[in-house]
Amino acid sequence: METLSVKTRDMYRGLRDKFLFSNDINSIYILLALYDLEENISSIYPKYMSRNDLKRKIKYVLINRDDSEIISSNLSYIIHEDINRLELCFYLEGYKHGYSNKKWTNIVEKKALDVYGLEEIYKIDHLFHFNNSDKSVKDMKKRCIKEIDNRERRDRYIESLVYTFTNKIIKKKIIELDKYINKQLKMNFEYNDIHISEEKHFLQEEEIDKVYISIVNALIKKMKIIYKEAFWYAVNDKVLGMYY
Numbered sequence: 001m002e003t004l005s006v007k008t009r010d011m012y013r014g015l016r017d018k019f020l021f022s023n024d025i026n027s028i029y030i031l032l033a034l035y036d037l038e039e040n041i042s043s044i045y046p047k048y049m050s051r052n053d054l055k056r057k058i059k060y061v062l063i064n065r066d067d068s069e070i071i072s073s074n075l076s077y078i079i080h081e082d083i084n085r086l087e088l089c090f091y092l093e094g095y096k097h098g099y100s101n102k103k104w105t106n107i108v109e110k111k112a113l114d115v116y117g118l119e120e121i122y123k124i125d126h127l128f129h130f131n132n133s134d135k136s137v138k139d140m141k142k143r144c145i146k147e148i149d150n151r152e153r154r155d156r157y158i159e160s161l162v163y164t165f166t167n168k169i170i171k172k173k174i175i176e177l178d179k180y181i182n183k184q185l186k187m188n189f190e191y192n193d194i195h196i197s198e199e200k201h202f203l204q205e206e207e208i209d210k211v212y213i214s215i216v217n218a219l220i221k222k223m224k225i226i227y228k229e230a231f232w233y234a235v236n237d238k239v240l241g242m243y244y
Helices: 006-022 025-035 038-043 051-061 068-099 102-116 135-155 157-175 205-241
Strands: 185-190 193-198
Touching (some): 051 068, 068 205, 102 135
């Protein structure tokens, strides 16, 4: 990753945070322009976490509650768009860092010339984006991923941003879950009396913590995958673009 001035880095971070924490869509377009990725935008497509996966994780944590289906369904719905925003952010970050990484661009270019030859590179649509059969290519990708993992263990960039995002955006929605759920009437029969009341779906503090931790852990795992795949995809795009 090329060194950025403190002022430029702060500007990028400010735009990123406006998109993440304030859902400012214009900020993401400005970021794309600053990242100089407009020509590659057609290649950018994160694999979003499905709402069903999210629902299953929440339901598992609340398996002992009678209303676990209602809670997991509603909570996964109200935070799904927020999580998609986080996924897009990490995909763009990974893509930007991969596209500007000279070391891995050179490594992949050398491998591409060895495998395809100069003339063939001009004819192909993909390099090693999805190549999982060639052992030398698989080993090269593993080295790239390992380098990213080592940097993440040192810097905790992905983990820190996920924790910040979930604490600011997601946790409040978990705590205030009841106000997002469409209320249903419940009838209680006692002797000759009928009591009608609204169903409540409040989570206990311990349940809030369990749901929160489950979501955080799932997001950290998913964001690392998204970042690494975007990085690898971008390096290959960069090399291929040099031979158009």
